[in-house]
Amino acid sequence: xxxxxxxxxxxxxxxxxxxxxxxxxxxxxxxxxxxxxxxxxxxxxxxxxxxxxxxxxxxxxxxxxxxxxxxxxxxxxxxxxxxxxxxxxxxxxxxxxxxxxxxxxxxxxxxxxxxxxxxxxxxxxxxxxxxxxxxxxxxxxxxxxxxxxxxxxxxxxxxxxxxxxxxxxxxxxxxxxxxxxxxxxxxxxx
Amino acid sequence: xxxxxxxxxxxxxxxxxxxxxxxxxxxxxxxxxxxxxxxxxxxxxxxxxxxxxxxxxxxxxxxxxxxxxxxxxxxxxxxxxxxxxxxxxxxxxxxxxxxxxxxxxxxxxxxxxxxxxxxxxxxxxxxxxxxxxxxxxxxxx
Numbered sequence: 017x018x019x020x021x022x023x024x025x026x027x028x029x030x031x032x033x034x035x036x037x038x039x040x041x042x043x044x045x046x047x048x049x050x051x052x053x054x055x056x057x058x059x060x061x062x063x064x065x066x067x068x069x070x071x072x073x074x075x076x077x078x079x080x081x082x083x084x085x086x087x088x089x090x091x092x093x094x095x096x097x098x099x100x101x102x103x104x105x106x107x108x109x110x111x112x113x114x115x116x117x118x119x120x121x122x123x124x125x126x127x128x129x130x131x132x133x134x135x136x137x138x139x140x141x142x143x144x145x146x147x148x149x150x151x152x153x154x155x156x157x158x159x160x161x162x163x164x165x166x167x168x169x170x171x172x173x174x175x176x177x178x179x180x181x182x183x184x185x186x187x188x189x190x191x192x193x194x195x196x197x198x199x200x201x202x203x204x205x206x
Numbered sequence: 207x208x209x210x211x212x213x214x215x216x217x218x219x220x221x222x223x224x225x226x227x228x229x230x231x232x233x234x235x236x237x238x239x240x241x242x243x244x245x246x247x248x249x250x251x252x253x254x255x256x257x258x259x260x261x262x263x264x265x266x267x268x269x270x271x272x273x274x275x276x277x278x279x280x281x282x283x284x285x286x287x288x289x290x291x292x293x294x295x296x297x298x299x300x301x302x303x304x305x306x307x308x309x310x311x312x313x314x315x316x317x318x319x320x321x322x323x324x325x326x327x328x329x330x331x332x333x334x335x336x337x338x339x340x341x342x343x344x345x346x347x
Contacts, residue, residue, distance in 0.1 A: 090247075139265055139293040146295050147285055151236045198235055200330070202299040 028080035035079055035086060036072075113186040113193045117168040124156075127165055127185065131199075145199065155185075155197040164188040168196070171204075179204050208247040209311070209318060215303060216258040216267075222324075225304060225316035228297040229255050229266065235296050238284060243272040253279065257294070259326070262333040264301075266292040295331035309341065 079086050122130070133146030140146040159165070165185055172180045184198040212223035230251065233239060242252025253271030257264060267290065271279040285292045306321025319341050327335040 133293070133295050135263070135293040135295075136261065137263075137265070137291060137293065139288060139291040140295055141287070147232070147288075147292060148236055148296055154237075199296070200298050201231060201234060204299075 025080060028083040031083035031086060032076055032079040035090075036075065111170070111172075111182060111196070111198070113168050113170065113196050117170040118166045118186075119169055120167045122165050122167060122185075124159065124165060127167075148199065152197060155195060158195045159187055160189065162189075163194075173206075174203070177206055179206055210251070210316060211249045211254055212316070213254060214256045215301070216256070217303075222303045222305075224257065224301055226299070226301040227251065227255075228257070228264065228294050228299075228301070228328075229253070229269070231299075232284070232294070232296050236284075240271075240279065240284070241274045242279065243274050243276065245272075258291075259333060264294040264297060264328055264331050264333070266294055293331055294328075297331055298329050299327075301326045301328060305338070 128144040131144045131152075132142055133140045133144075134142055141149065143149050145152040164187070166188055168182075168184060168186050170182045172182070174180055181200070181202045181204055182198050183200040184196055186196040187194045212225050213227060213229075215222045215224035244250060244252045253269050255266055256268035256270070258267050259265075266281065266285075269279050269281055269284075273279060280289065281292060282289045302316070303324040303326070304318075304320035304322070305324055308318055308320050310319040312318045321341060323339045323341060325337045325339055326333055327337075
């Protein structure tokens, strides 16, 4: 019985060293660029005592005693990241342009002329859609004779306070939207 | 999710930490999906970009990342012919630069609260406004 407790606490101690080592590697100093960590001062003495003494002591005690839970939550975070990655979200819900999103119709020449990028530092190619030109070329290959090209703007509500704005161009063929090229995506506050 | 490393932003020669990821928007719009090595839980995106605001425009200067095969990523991998400076014309939105001391540490994403936030609004890579928000009172300074 005693040896089991020792074994449990020993594993807990190793888990503590791993978790705290990882934490110190990812210090707030690294996270926030180093300029925002309050220096020790009597004015902030309670914050300093809490952050530098009480919380580390509490963390060591909790991890050593409850390491299976700590490892469970760590594994959950790592698995959760892959489940919630932007790529998998994109695959879940594909954006679709609707009739009421359409703003203005263009022909191909007008559109490309309108979207040529310029920069005084020459940090963008002076071609349609600049650094997004490769994606534009790929999209353009889908355009057929008699297709219509429309500029669209769509606003999708994400919550009571936020919405996602998408702008770009869409190919309309015989009344149906066949492909779109998004040039702006922005989260806005309502 | 663990608090995440910010991006680096240079304004008037001074380095800041930016809690916004304009490069993620580029990857989304261009369809490019690079496989970066994720070396720790404070950097799930796998890269840190260095940005600059110069002449009221947002530029990407550098990307610090390794691919999953351990080779280093370079700007030219994504922007051929532009090894040193890329105009971020694809980005519209706000960028957040925390300022002052941290007043509330939150162990998640960019949720920590600082005394002030400099909010720069960008439209197609160009700066359109700058505001400082005092987080103690939630008002513009």
